[in-house]
Amino acid sequence: MFLAHLINEPCSDPGLYVKLKHRKDAFLFDLGDVSRLSPRQLLRLSHVFVSHTHMDHFIGFDHLLRVSLGRNGHIALFGPQGFIKNVEGKLAAYTWNLVHNYRNDFTLRVTELREDSTETRQYQCRKAFEPEPLSSSDAFESLIVDRDDLTVKAAFLDHRVPCLAFALKEKQHINIMKNALDEMGLARGKWLRDLKEAIGKGLPDETPILALTKEGDGEGGARGETIALGDLAPRIVKITPGRKISYVTDASYSEENVRRIVALAGGSDMLFIEAAFLEEDRDKAAETCHLTARQAGEIAGKAGAKIFRIFHMSPKYRGLEDLLFREALDSTRDFPGSGLYS
Ligand SMILES: [Zn+2]
Structure with a gap:
């Protein structure tokens, strides 16, 4: 069992925090502004999944790193093409000459998922976060976490850059x-x-x-x-039966993206899906490779999501969020069984 909540308001940075019941750890989907999470919540994180490294999805890296430095253990980070370079760029921005004296050894394990390969490198705090290759493979592996209690799968979406969507499924x-x-x-x-x-x-x-x-x-x-x-x-x-939650953000509305989302998120108990614009602004949505609320609702219906929640709305709708909620819900009328909550 798990408890999942969006960490910010619908018009702010995206991010989904998942606390696993009966386990000590938690998962985070997207690493935007995480200042609303307490240090205690951040210290629970064992896995962080980054859809892509546009700033609103990755600016929280420094905050997480700062809170985590004194802890033991590791965080596994996953991201798309270029992710290793992005993480190394962040780490290179600081001076690490005193860290070998630290008592605790914090480690980052970073996996970059590419459409034709996968690579994991490790960065230990006490070794000044020097990269150590851990593994690489010549294939994209969609099953990225496989534990005795759950699995996490990833799929690539097109956002004019490769963007990852994720599905977490508990085992029965x-x-x-x-x-x-x-x-x-x-x-x-x-x-x-x-x-x-x-x-x-x-x-x-x-x-x-x-x-x-x-x-x-x-x-x-x-x-x-x-x-x-x-x-x-x-x-x-x-x-x-185990429950399934999916996290989908920053995707243009194309046939291929819809097919991939439905394949990944099919049968979700909860689907978190972006809805950046109202349908009347669909040109703007297409231009910026985002979904409208109507498109998000339709996809949730096609995926047979029992409950879905829209987020990552453009800041111009602040105070008007209900319009997007209503539009998304209306578009699921043809799909009995799907419901939205806000
Ligand atoms: Zn975004």
Whole structure:
């Protein structure tokens, strides 16, 4: 489970903070003005995803670095083509002659995603942030984070520069219902881990599972009983599907961009999507490679997003945000099941 919130007003710099429940860390999508986040919130960050390095999406780098210098551990940063150069440019702007005395060692792990390759470099504070190559590959890898609790995927959009959109998906939760276990006379133990693994792998219903019984009532009094997965799982297991949130910003309204957004963000429980202009200003939107509120709503509908939220509005709509919210919502009328919240 997670809690996601936009860190600024809709007409200010974009940025989505995601606190992962039951975990200590948090994720940040885009690194614009982050001054509204407390040092405590910034210190939780383990992953930061930067859509592109236009100033309103990257100016918060210095602030994050400053708050993080004294901490242990690392932050993984992801960004598009040119990202390594951008980060190294930021690091080169300061003097690091005293940092080797620091007690804590803060490290940045920077991954640059290109349409035909991927490269990761590491920068340790105590080594004056000198670049150390970590890995590189000759392919774009859309799966950029794969942990036991979640995945993050990225897709390239066109904003006259390559711009990344992201989708975070929790893995399903497989919970054992302890009462049901007791009612069936089954014991707790390692076999439940095997059961969860079999479900996680999607093994067929007839797969035999050796269940541990409380008493010796299995074959010949053994403390085990073989039950088919399809018979056992519905009785003692509760599966909660993982939620999905997507973050899409700075994209021109082209067929290819729409296709890529729908492919990445399809079925999102929450879709955060930019809506820089009203439809009446669509020429301006096209010129600056942004979406209108109507286009954002349509895309959210096509992606089947259960809830969507628009953000990154042009400052000229300050005080008029409702007009954009209304336009976005109106455009989802043909897509029952999609809803906007503000
Ligand atoms: Zn922008």
